[in-house]
Structure formats: structure tokens, C-alpha cells
Amino acid sequence: MLKPLEMRQIGTLIKSINYALHNLQGWMSSKKAKLPKVAVLSSAEVAPEPLGLSSSFHPGISPLVRLSLEPLIGAIAAGNTVVLKPSELSPACSSFLANVVPRYLDNKAIKVIEGGPEVGEKLLQQKWDKIFFTGSSKVGRIVMSAAVKHLTPVTLELGGKCPAVVDFLKSSWDRKAATNRIIVSKFGACAGQACIAIDYVLVEEQFASTLVELMKGSIKKIFGENLKETNSITRIINKQHFQRLKNLISDPAVKDSVVFGGSMDEDNLFIEPTILVNPPLEATIMTEEIFGPLLPIITVKKIEKSIGFINSRPKALSIYAFTNREALKRRMISETSSGSLVFNDAIIQYAADSLPFGGVGESGMGKYHGKFSFDTFSHHKAVARRSFLTDFWFRYPPWNNYKLQLFKDVYNFDYLGMLLSILGLKKPRSISTAA
Template identity: 65%
Template sequence: MEEEMEQVRRYFSSGRTREASWRKSQLHGLHRFIGDREDDIFRALLRDLGKSPVESYRDELGILKKDINAALDNLADWMSGKKIKLPLVSFPTTAELVSEPLGLVLIISSWNFPFGLSLEPLIGAIAAGNTVVLKTSELAPASSDLLADAIPTYLDSKAIKVIQGGPDVAQSLLHLKWDKIFFTGSKQVGRIVMAAAAEHLTPVTLELGGKCPAIVDSLPTWDFTRDILLKRLVSGKFGSCSGQACVGVDYIIVQENFAPTLINLLKGITEEMFGKNPKESHAMTRIINAHHYKRLKNLLKEDGVEASVVYGGSMDEDALFIEPTILVDPPINSDIMTDEIFGPLLPIITMKRIEDSIKFINSRPKALAVYCFSTNDKFMRRVATETSSGSLLFNDTILQYAAETVPFGGVGESGFGRYHGKFSFDTFSHEKAVLRRTSLPDFWFRYPPWNDYKLELFRLFYVFDYLGIILTVLGLKKPRPRSTNV
């Protein structure tokens, strides 16, 4: 493995990947792969997760096509240098920021969106001119096999490698020297990635997750508008990989007196979207494997949690299926309220006052996203200024993930670094400052030997404009008295 990685590193050193033509050809290759193998991708996602082709296209293929087109349309602009305004001390100098590729990068993907979370960072890494090793998730074997088989056909196999395998392979990869590591997964594994990266002082982007809350302050009284917002809320929990999404709604906070109304509304919309028998609707994905199924089952079996179930709760271990389940006020210190759920279990936490939701959110680790459903401008301003999260979205869920012009990433324990669109390009680039200066003129007093006159000139140099300095040096302007204020 180490020898193969060294070959990829040498290919980067050849300079081929720095060329705009190479970058564009690889992006076009990715686009062809998604178009040519669309049916194969649908089949792989159905096999791994039971995903409907509609959900697969909405959450993965459609977003990828859009983002590849955005990268192709804007690549020339992203690659061009950005002029920098310099202070007087640099006169006469010009400067610009030039984006250069980092080198050989490692992308470790996740299983819940095996194509989106593999190829979305790959778009940025390619656009920035890097060579890439992509470690796919062994928990989505059909998707991993397809990527490993197809990527060498559509992309430059000397520059882009797909590696398959389990945790042992990931550990081996992590201890090699990389110029960047991009990891999507859990906080627990994120800590392992950071510890390994420290061995070579490798920069890391961590896309983790956490418990994303949804505050429901109020809903419109008009049925049509209210139902739209409810569908957005329910879809943000149950309708995106059955809750197995790091940016999905983890739990809801609602005012105590509004909770019964909200629960009845959520039940009605859930049945409208997934039917009375969600298992037969083909609109929900299954749980990824037996381990995660048992983990979710155990969350419900904890003391005080099972009694809080007010809707759903049925399970089918053979089919790895759990129906949409709503709980009201499970114990705050139970695992379901301290661990990321990553499944179709929806706790609802009630508060005496909705304003208390801000304090509740701030008492917990920072989330990847906070959602707030409200028509109260004052309350929304408070949520925006008094909470911290990777992103904040009012009156919808998950939409920020699909917008390539919005940076996607976490803060605190939900991760750090950001990507999508130009932000992906920046994540896999180093912005190098390039300054150019002529040989003349020069300020003679910048060099030794030192004297008090040069000290005074330096004092003037950092506070006066250019004309003031010239006049002072020529003796046509007296130095300004120095301020004694602190």
C-alpha cells in the first residue's frame, strides 16, 4: 500500500494535476460516470440501504451533478489569483493570493450516503489539482464495489485510487504520510483520525455530526402552509435515509402547551408520507446492519424510554426495519438524549417556555445544524445570535446540504472545516501569498546601522500616509507628536 501511495505522490510531483485541462477532464469523467452508471448506482443503493431511486437521486446523484457543473463553470475563476491590497510599508509592491494544490490527499467516506460523501469531497480535491486516495465504507459493500470498479475507468487511475477494506485498512492508511485527510463519520473515529494525523502534522477536515435539534415555536394556522412546514420537519427526520443522516433532525423542542397539537399533526403527516404500513411503502430505507439495528433497539429499551413512546415503535429484525417512532420527554440523561440517534426515533422534549430551548441547546455539545420553525422575528434573532452550530436553518431542514454556495461543516464536537462548491476547492488548496516588487525605489532607513533619526522615521512610517513620509524626510513637514494614550 505504501509503495502504491508513493507512486501517486510521484505523479503529483510531475505537475500534471496542476493543469486546468487535467482537472476539467477528471470532472467531466465524474459526470459521465454518474450519467452512464445511474441504474447501477440505484441498484447499489437499494442493495446497501433499501433506498428508493427517487431518494437516491434527490440526495446524492442530483446534488453531485449540480456540483460538478458548478465546479466546471467556475474553475477558471477559482484558479485565478486574487489581488491583495497592501499597506504602505510594502510600497511599491503588488501581491496576490494563489491557490495551489496540497498534494496527496486521503478521503475517508461514510456508508449512509456512499456516493455523495465519497464524490462530493472528491470534486473539490480534483478541482484543486490534487491526487487522491478514496477509502470507501465497507458497510455499504455494493456501493463500494461499484466505485472501486468504475472510478479507474472514468478517471486518471495514476492520480485517483479507490481503496476498499475495513477498520484495519483505514488504520494502515492513516499512519501513512498525507498532505490532507478528509474524514466523514463519528466523533469516536474522528478522534482516532486526528491522533493519527498528528504523527505527520497532517491538516484534517472532520465532518462528524451530533444531535441536531429542531425548535418548533409556532406553525401557521392555514392548513396548506402548515402542512408544508410539517412535511419539511418530518422529512428531515424520517425521509432522509430513515434518520441515518448526520445533518438530519435528532430531536424536537416544543413548548409544553403546544406539544399535544404538534404530536397529532406529526402523526398525521407521517402517515400521509409513509402510509399506515411504512415498511410496505418503499419510501423508507432500512437500518444499515444488525449492529446498528440492535443499538437503536437498545435505545428504546432503556429505563423510562420505552414508556415515552407515543407513536410507532414496531420493528422487524429480519428486514432491519424500524418504523417512524415518536417519543415524548424520555429521560434527559438517557442514551437516546445523549448519543446521536442515527435512526427513525424522534424524541420530543417539552419546555415551559419556548425561550428555554436556547439554554437547553447551549447546555449540550454544538450541533452540526440547528433548525427552527417559527414566525416570530424576535425569537428567530435570539436563536441566531445566542446559539452556535455548523449551520442554522429556519422553517426547513437539510436544505443547506444541497446548496453548493453555502459552506457545509461543523463546529466544536460536530467537526471542523467546510466544503461544497468553492469551499471544497479551498479545503483542498493552500492559498499562497505571492508578492512582486521592483528594485526601485527603496526606503534607505530600513537597513542598519541604526540611529535615533531612523527610529523616528519608522514611527512616522507606520502612521503617516506616503506623502507625509516624503515631506518629513525632505524636512518640509514636522513629525506629529506621539500620543500618550493607551
């Protein structure tokens, strides 16, 4: 029987497939391009064509749908052949893809290759027409360096530290709604093991204690009193990542900032949802992506200061802002840069096929989802057609001011001026050859 998280992932996959099937004919069709009026008896269009042989590399967190098969939909829709490299960090899912994909998809066009880092390195040494990578910025740099050899275009989805800005919400309903959405987005979505999960929260000092109490109540209400027994909190992917997370809060400078949670069960790879207040900004928990159920809260004097805090750090894949103030929303839009910006919720942008998903700066480059996936794996070729029935004799050398003036009249669609110039009824204006 499928678990709720697995059912949600399969539902997301079905949604994306149906969306692509419904819109594929329109995506594949050439789009007519508008030409200048001077281009009589001419036409142009933009025709999508597949890039060719593509490779798709993915990490160990939630690889089944969101990171492996979602980009594959766009690659197949665009007509590419694909080599899919799932992560060795989640061997069950990797084995599942390797066994199931050949049963349902053309094995001559789509192949799944399993293996560790050495296999990934060998694959990167090959010549590709497109590389799609999801993972850390560290490995992303390796992928991009390998792509340079053949000038291969890349799409990098690298994640990073996604902040949530929590403004003081006057309505108790709004406060509870905002808190519930933060908690379920952080701890309910793969226990924070997702690139778009909230990484840390920014809030005013005066509201911090209130927010912590609201979060404690929300965690118990959503997940129950016995957090270890709930089926709604994902376990950590493997012991390596468990130990990494354990080290983050074992740091003596960080340990004292824990105000809720912190218990761990290494045998079952369970980490209790944990809240920290003002851990040292130079600590690893605040300099590297957490990718787990640890949620630091950083206080600022005024919520507007959160903009400067965010801008002092690498650009995030997503920024989440909980506020009812339009002025703050406008500032967040105009003064911050991120892959996506969501007001009063989190992660919902991922589910919208009509929105591009991708990063900017160190959080990645390129975008996918819906038609954006199709476009990512396509080359949009300009196609122009011209009749032999028309020609402009003054397009040919030798050049002089008279011909250049005629060119200018034609480009500006001044056929009357051109005709008068030809008949000698108007002296061409003096222009330089450089013009």
C-alpha cells in the first residue's frame, strides 16, 4: 500500500503528464513571427526542435517524481533521447526506475543508468546536447565545468537556503494560518529534505516568542503529541545525511539555541522537528543548506531589515513572505532576487505547471515545469521564407549616400519618400556611410 507521501508524488506526476498531453500539440506547433512591413511577400516562424541527446542527473531526495521524472516529461515531449542517472543515495528508488522505465518507455530512446559518483563522472565526460542537473552547488560547478568541453547547454537546479519572512500579522486567524503553512511546508514536505523547503525564518524580535509558541502548538496539532510514531514525518534519507544533521545541532554554539525538539533516533533515521532561535550566523547551520527538519529563527529589529539580510547572502531558489502589507510586498518584489517569490504560503509554486521553476545565481540557472520543461529541452529555430518576385536593387554594392537613403526610406516604410527619390523629385538627405 502506498504511503501518503508516495501517493502525493504519483499524483503530481500524473498531473504533469496530463498537462503535457493536453498541450503538446500547441507546444510543438511553429509560431508565426511578425516581420517589418518592408518584408513584403515574406514570412517567418519559430519552429521548436529537439536539442538531441540529453542527460539528466538527480540527487537522492525525492527522486521518483519531482527530480527524475518531471524533467523527463519535458525532454520526451520535446523529442529528445535521454539518459537518466538517478542517485545511488536512494537505491530503492534508483532500482525501481531502472526496472520500470524500460517496461513502459522505448529503451532505444530513454535509458536509466545506475551507479555511484564514478559512473556520474564518466557520463559527464561524454558529449551531450543538453545536461539537466539537480543537486548541490558544489556538484553543479563540476557539472558546468564538464559541459564547457563541448559547449553543452546546462540547466542547474541547485536549491540553497530559502528564507521565510514573517511580518507581524494582527489577525489571530492570519497568524495561525501562516504558522500552519510554515510548519507543514518545512516538516511535512520530506521533513525539510526538499530544495524549496523553508530553510530559516526571519521575524521581528518582539514577535519571536509568540511565533515560537504558535509553532509548538501547530506541530503538536498537525503531527500529534507522539511525533516519533506519526506517519506524516519523513525519515532522513540515509545515515550519512542523518549524521550531517546531527552535527549541525551538536555544535556547542548552536545547541543552546534549540527551543523545541532536537531528539533523534539514529536506528530509525528519525529527527524530531526542531526549532532554534538565533543560532550563530557563522555556524554551518546558517551557511549551508540544511535539508532536514531543523528550523532556525533569526530575529531582526524591523521586518524591513530582512531584505538586507536576504540580499547579503546567495540568491535563494525561493523566498516566502507572510505579510498583509502591500508596501512590504512591493519592496520584496523589487528589492530581492530569487527563483520564485511566494506571499503567505510556501511550496505551492512548485505545483503550478503554468509557472517556471528554477533558480537564479547560486541557486541555479534555467527553468522547467509544464511548457517551460518543453522549452528547456528544445531549440527554437528561426525559419524565414522569401519570394523571388520582389527585390530591392539598391541592396547591392557599390554603396553611396543615395542607396543608403533609399534603404532608410524602405526600412521606415516610407515608400512615398523612396519613390520621390527615385524620380528625382526629392534630393536624398545627406547621411554618412556609418549611419
